[in-house]
Amino acid sequence: MNLPIALNRIRSKPWLWSFLAALLVWLATLGFTGGEGAAALTSSALSFSAFFVIVGVGQMFVITTGPGNIDLSIPANIALSAAVGMKLMDSQNSLIALGLAGVLGIGVLVGCANYGLIRLLRIPPIIATLSASFLLQSMAIAYGRSVRIAPPELFYQFSTGRWLGIPYLALAVALFTVLAGYLLTRTRYGRWTLAIGQNMRAAELAGVRVERVRWATYVLSAVFASVCGVLLAGFSGGASLSMGEEYLLASIAVVVIGGTSVAGGFSNVPGLWGAALFLYLLVSMLNTFGASAGVRLILTGVIIIAVIAAVSGRKTLRSL
């Protein structure tokens, strides 16, 4: 008789599924290799997932604010921030702080620009962030054309270093997700974001400063994308123009597979980690099985569609 209650409890924690899926894929991969390379696989999965999670948190806050809210400027922002960050740091340890400050500044500016377009032109966020991303992409191309600049030694060590096999980056991002979870569920900003996503009109009547919250959300998303960009540049030993490309799809996929409602108003942070680990482990599992790039992509797509078809209940509001 306890089964329905247990089922309900599981259903109220949608993020469990993504961790379960990640675990299954992890076991399948290790089963295939006979347990070989478990530590290396886990460690690299944590590193790569950390990047997905950083942008995922920003995208999640944006998606939370309701249907039609999505940040398409993330990839261009990553490319620009990586280029600017590497140029400011100029491979010198003493300039790391300057580089980080510059990158944060870019994030704030991009976020304000995105929100400004949405507010001033009264256009859907998709179009606003899309046009902003066209401009950012051009800036990144024009600015980042120069020679590849290596990251400062200290920054490189932080981005790639490990403690007991756990990447520093994963530890930092884990701490960051705890803070993000606190922000979403315990602070006024987070509660207001959820309220806006559930019913913007009702939230406004209840005294929520809707426009201020939306502004903060777009700034947060842009800042996280910028931080991801500069860390990615440190991790891969320099900035490149195409480094942000996969993060548009990844940021949305991580949010959705993680159990956040695409219609907004219902979000959860832990699911981001589960989904990011799942996506990375899936690709490495298919790699281990010797699948070609084409098969890998097709299976990734099939799984994204299967997951969304499975988790989308009847209660989902119509989104875009």
Add this chain to the structure above:
Amino acid sequence: MNAPQPMTLKKPPAANTVDRAAGGVNRARWLRNALPGISLVVLLATIFIMQPRAMSYMGMNLMLNLAVPIALATIAQMLIITVNDLDLSLGSFISFVACVAATLLNDHPLLGCLVLLGCIGVYALLGALIHSRRLPAIVVTLGMSFIWVGGAVLLLPAPGGSAPQWLQALVKIKTPVLPFAIVVCVVLAVAVHLFLMRSRFGVVLRGAGGNPLAMAKAGWSLLRIKVTLYALAGGFGVLSGLFLVGLTTSADANMALRYTLLSIAGVILGGGEFTGGRVSPIGAVLGALTLVLAGSLLSFIRISPDWQIGAQGAILILVLALRTAVNRLEVRPV
């Protein structure tokens, strides 16, 4: 609620018989509908002033040749936007079609045709899946984009292949007076306009975007409407891919990825909106042409091609700002 917008670029008649407020509304609506056309004309005029030699059969042909696949892609995206959905897989789908055309269609024409028909079938199925399971189209098409790229990579691991001869000949037809690209764009815009804006069935299709509940209550099957629109979008996507590969003669799995964002921008530039089934086929084609010409303009005023994408973004922002200004003029009927 969702009356068809008059898309003719003529001034609405009998403005003096209605009162002044309605006159203001009409003028604003006229301006808004004319905006895509006006922006294109301004852009063309600038290009012709900068480089008078562009104003020839040859010049127009060169500038607009690659516009046709983008215009077709924009129409496909517009059909999806009609029911308030968004297709994030369109660019990868068009790349996939191009790869099929450069490999299967060339070597085994029958099999190639079957695969392309199958693609349209997949789009129809997507429409059914999205409707019946109430899935967010963004995420489903996001997943599809992986599948199309994967298929394209399987067919063509490295850029190459060769478009069928008949296809290459078809896209290089020399029409009298006007370049082929312009003829195709005009025919495309008028045909889709007549179908979607003027025919009875077109009104039903747009109605499903404006007020799905009302359409369902009136006895129309929303499932059938969505399947129809998705299948049509798939069809235009196939045409876009074929035309593209005919022009480039060989294919690459990533060749059309940027069409996804370009097509969305084209629809919006042409006056379409994300909700309420408010779209405009003529506007969408004009929007696509504007985006293509924005790139050409830069090369005429000798700005580095680095800024080509940026110029498209800037034009998008500019036109949307103008539209907002026009909307402010309008006395909104509640």
